[in-house]
Amino acid sequence: MAASVERLFTAASTIEEALAARRQGATVLAGGTWMMRDPRRGVDLPEAVVALHRIPALSKVEIEPDHIVIGAAVTHTVLGRALRAVAGFEGLVAAAEGAANPGIRRVATVGGNLCALGFAAADLAPALLACEATVELQTFEGSRLLGISDFLKDRPALLTEAMVTRIHLRRDLIASAHIRLPLRQAGDYPVAIVSFAVDKDKRCRIAVGSVEPVARRWTALEQAMAAGPAPALDPKRAAELALEHNDFQGRDGKEAEGWYRRQVLPTLVRRAVAALLKTEGLAWL
Ligand SMILES: Cc1cc2nc3c(=O)[nH]c(=O)nc-3n(C[C@H](O)[C@H](O)[C@H](O)COP(=O)(O)OP(=O)(O)OC[C@H]3O[C@@H](n4cnc5c(N)ncnc54)[C@H](O)[C@@H]3O)c2cc1C
Secondary structure, rough: OOOOOOEEEEEEEHHHHHHHHOOOOOOOOOOOHHHHHHHHHOOOOOOOOEEEEHHHOOOOOOEOOEEEHHHHHEEEEHHHHHHHOOOOOOHHHHHHHHHHHHHHHHHHHHHOOOOOOOOOOOOOHHHHHHHEEEEEEEEEEEEEEEEEHHHHHHHHOOEEEEEEEEEEEOEEEEEEEEEEEEHHHHHHEEEEEEEOOOOOOOOEEEEEEOOOOEEEHHHHHHHHHHHOOOOOHHHHHHHHHHOOOOOOOOOOOOOOOOOHHHOOHHHHHHHHHHHOOOOOHOOOO
């Protein structure tokens, strides 16, 4: 019989309590939907965990006239519901409402989706990249704000002691879209994701998830779309530019090979621009 392990569970009521538990070596437990599969990945479950869902400030979405603050313990379901009527954030809503399945979305959190190391197919990562989100971290030395691109790149080192507390968004988008390609053989995880946003200056922000190990902005395509002579917000033209400026190195995985993930990107870009043109913010085009 396997030896039993005594595990410690703390439900923190304040950020200070959560930090104190972290100092004692506890790992953050959010919805547990990623962590519960650690043993399948050959990773031992942590001996001590600290949950954040009882910290009121981390479980709400605050919508202000010029910005939005999302607590790390907010679930996908709550996020989708909170932002459904907010113009410009259609992409983030589609990401929150399209990821996984209803049962997972009810418990999986924003913080968990961004902090699951080694999880390349997180839907919220590209959606928040397109929003140019800022991630608020709580470290043993105090709080810290970091652009989401830098957060995603430096995550493994940052999360050894920091925890994500909030996500900050500017309300500077007029429209956005989130297009994913799930495959049954990939366990319905998306094998490629394109998130597209248009800001008030009509600049496009484009992010790609699941194609490379870490989601990133597609700056080559953003620049081409800004420079092109033809109207760039045309689905066909955008797909042509995506083909020409495809600088992704697709990751090989058991669900899909790298070349395939890379090859589907122009199609996803075409669908994303078509979806953008259907939003209220771009109806005048
Ligand atoms: C069947 C299934 C289908 C899925 N399909 C999709 C999909 O289509 N799209 C998609 O995006 N995801 C999908 N997922 C993944 C799911 O979204 C993630 O498991 C989930 O987002 C993780 O969130 P959680 O709250 O459950 O995190 P947990 O499992 O609790 O934690 C995940 C990791 O993040 C760390 N962590 C959590 N919160 C914080 C924090 N605030 N600060 C620091 N570290 C933290 C934890 O310590 C842990 O290492 C799927 C999962 C399953 C089981």
